[in-house]
Amino acid sequence: MIKKLALFILLLALAAAGGAYWAYGQIEGYVAGPINSESDTLIVVPEGANYHSFTRKLVADNVINASPWTRWAAKTHPEMTQLKAGTYLVEPGTSLSDLFALVRTGKEHQFSITFVEGSTFKQWREELAASDYLEHDSSGLSEKQIAEKLGLNGDKIEGLLLPETYHYVAGESDLSVLKRANTQLERALKTAWGSREEGLPIKSEYELLTLASIIEKETAVDAEREKVASVFVNRLNKRMRLQTDPTVIYGMGDKYDGNIRKKDLRTPTPYNTYVISGLPPTPIAMPGKASILAAANPADTPYFYFVADGLGGHKFSKTLTEHNRAVRQYLKTLRSQ
Template sequence: MIQRVSRLFFVFAVLTAATAIWLWQDYQRALQAPLLLQDVIEIDIKKGSNFNDFVSYLESKSLIENPLYLKLYARHSGLARQLKAGYYRLQPDMTVVSLLELVTSGRSISYSFTIVEGSTFKQLLASIKSNSKLRDDVTDLETVDLLKKLAIDAPHPEGQFLAETYHFEKNGSAQALLKRAHAMLQDTLDRAWEGRAKELPYTSAYEALIMASIIEKETARADERPVIAGVFVRRLNKKMRLQTDPTVIYGMGDRYTGNIRRSDLRRATPYNTYVIKGLPPTPIAMVGAAAIEAAVHPAKGKALFFVAKGDGSHQFSETLKQHNEAVRRYQLKRREDYRSSP
């Protein structure tokens, strides 16, 4: 009898051990097995979700084989309480372990949005409206309401957002992105204004920003920005009109269809620098840090005029006679991307 009981106990112990080994191996296999994915997908872990909600979500999408193993591993590793809300991209070769490491890391999907140098506020709003990843909470607002919501102390939103690339999570607020862009603009402008060159014809950092926007529209070449800034600064110091076409175009608004006529140069608008003296009332475009730097540190020289050569560069002249000769030489070679000059 005792031998029979011993034999049964031995068999039970062996079966228990075998079962435990099998369960452990199955547990390890399940943790290292790829998710049940054919293609890359994105998942959304909403704010306030707990770990059981997350596992239920994975089950509903048929992404995991054994939810119990995932719960056991999460609790054993201490990761169950570290779940972070956000959008995450899952790859077909991802395992349960790597999935859990991802959703507790906070490395949610990031998208980029670029404010282009020289673009206008109108173009910026159009870019926001067409971006399916951003939550558009700006384009339906009146300008005065938007300025208030963004806490912008300026007469107009033009030029108030630094031309740069910004990263955001899916469904991120456009208002939040613009607040960051404005804060970066202010920080960049304040630092530049603090270290500005002497004897500039600006009475405020805002005027330097206006100049930077004109420079931005006149050239895309980094080496020419300070040179063009120098031309405009000398003209202002000599009480000469800036006579720069981008300001005329901006003042024309929707009337501009690709060409500037002589009548447009004569038509008085607050932005037409062929008519007004000094700077226009607001910036005419978004600017990058380099244009701001050029505006407060213009290159020294004697040039008072410049004309586009047609290859993206400009010919600079000290006298009107030299400038007129340069215009005759290069004007016929202008291309569609021509940037105008005084």
């Protein structure tokens, strides 16, 4: 009788062990299985979320399927209960355990926003407003108010932000992005100012930035930047008006419809360098590092004029006669295209 009881207990123990082993296998298969996604998926872990509330959210969002093994997974894998709030990017085929490993690191997905050289602050605001996952704290603020938030003097931000790609995490303020862009600009400007050519007709870093913005708007050809800079420096040294169309366009503001007419060249604005002498009062765009360096170190040339050659570059001239000839050739090239 005792032997039979012992055998029965042994069988029960074996059955229990077998059941536990089977259950453990089911749990391991569950946590090792892929999530329901065929493309990159953004996963948000809310503030204050715990394992159970987060898994319920994953089920509700159809990231994972409901399973009786969900609550048991937290028992066999207690590390899965360690969550850090944030927004994470999960790739297709990611297992549930890898998903939890990711959110345990706190390494949130980095979104990016790119500002191109020569863009204006107005365009930057449009880019920021259209960017997802940013807190749009600058919305509704005037340019002057934004400048105050960034700790800048004056009420104009044009030119004071360095155009490049910036990364941010979900929920970050757009003012934070602008602050970093200003910090990067100040570094680039300080470097250029410290290595500038002696004798430039430029009195301050801000004037250098203003000149750089004009260079940026006049050419996108890297090999031409120093030559374009030399034309403006030569004209400033001779007290000639800069007579550059981008300043006219900037001064026209919303009145610009894509064309510059003769009356526009004659209409006074603080930025119309066909009318005013010297540099305009502020930059007219956000210059990149290359244009800032070109403004600080222009080429040594005899040129006072340049015009588009119709082939993507410019023709540089020493005299007005040469320049007029280049203009006629440019118009001829345009007609033949």
